[in-house]
Amino acid sequence: MTGDGRDHAFMARALQLGRRGFYTTDPNPRVGCVIVRGDEIIGEGWHERAGGPHAEVAALRDAGDATGATAYVTLEPCCHHGRTPPCTDALLEARIARVVVAVKDPNPGVAGEGMAKLVAAGVDVECGILEGEARALNPGFMQRMQIGRPFVRSKIA
Template sequence: MARAIQLAKKGWYTARPNPRVGCVIVLAGEVVGEGWHQRAGGPHAEVVALKTAGENARGATVYVSLEPCNHHGRTPPCAEALIAVGIARVVYGLADPHRVASGGIGKLEAAGITVDGPVLEQEARALNPGFVKRCQTGLPRVTLKLAASIDGRSAMASGESQWITGPAARSDVQRLRAENAAIITGIGTVLEDNPSLNVRETQPGLSANELAEMQPLRVIVDSRLRITEGLKILQPPGAALVATAQSEGSVEGAEVCSLPDDGGKVDLQALLQELGRREYSDVLVEAGGKLAGVFLQQGLVDELIIYMAPKLMGSDGMPMAVLPFSAMSEALALEITDIRAVGNDWRITATPGGNTCSQV
């Protein structure tokens, strides 16, 4: 199973919106087939492994990181393919959380195939946390990326913010963008900084063509539809979506999505529901302090990644997240899950926990 999980990671940047899945076929103690799911519409991991195993698949044991699907979609059900070739046993890592595609275990057992699992469930789940969340809640997994000085400032009082962190941290952000299907930012950041917010560095194992295909959707939260033409975020590569509280409007180079308003602002919960409906499982928020603070206050963030630079920018600088708390009881507690050096900066990974803030 460990090998199947390792294989699944080969589709880390390309499998979406499908889950990352790896498969190993073993006969008489020897590996006779391997495969992983590379991209949506392409063969699933089990089918690739069966093809490499050939006639050796009959009577073999299949180790697969996710329960074989039982759904006719872009490709036939993997459960049927395993039954057809005479697989004797299937060991799975994680039960399929998808209500439509699940049911493979029952189908295999009904055909007389021995099914065991879950095995290495935590590791198998870690392959697809966004997919699991979307299947269970309809919402994508939200990662909030922040960059700040060691005294928590994301910009000088003048608005100057380039560059807080060094080249290694900025390169790591490229990897983070590549891992996510969509990037959310605010209109203030777009008008102030004119960012591209696409993936500019080729990630390990990705060709230039694959990089062009998997560019994340860039989502601009623009409640009053203030966006102007010619901005970098509206240019290729990658598509753009403007989320607005206005009932109508158009923007050259982007789709305009009218959403319910929340006190005159775009309802962020409704935005995430719309992205989930469109099968975006993993979403990165790269925004200014105000929008970052709203995401945190509304409890919409699953994970924070904070790049901390060894600089002091002063008390007049802008905070990395605007959180108008006045009492310690309001403070948002975080559980730090990882700290590591990235060049001359530090990357802190944390999850919200403890106190729950009221919605704004």
């Protein structure tokens, strides 16, 4: 596989994992993460429930030693303390060499700062792989963060 094709394939797997968080992560976004060394997936994770470990932390735990590996994440890693520590810190502690992000986090508390923190620490960061699919994974979260209103569906019969 070419680098670009490989990036798309691994990000597609991360999106697949992120879908496992349907109905359990609210108000947090659904996020999937794949840790790859060479052409082999060495760790996978997704955000299973609000307040629980984020996808990056779950994937790093699954991977064990992730030194020099690449992380494929469907949403920019968080860089702030909430109910869990920052995912950027976990990625840096694991000595990840490269992070591929599907979509920048629209949350004003992150909004590019997670990627900037990784770049400042010497991590190679790319953003925009399968961005449309990643946005579609979290329509409510995206709308709430971008325009401040909830995503509402209604059916009139």
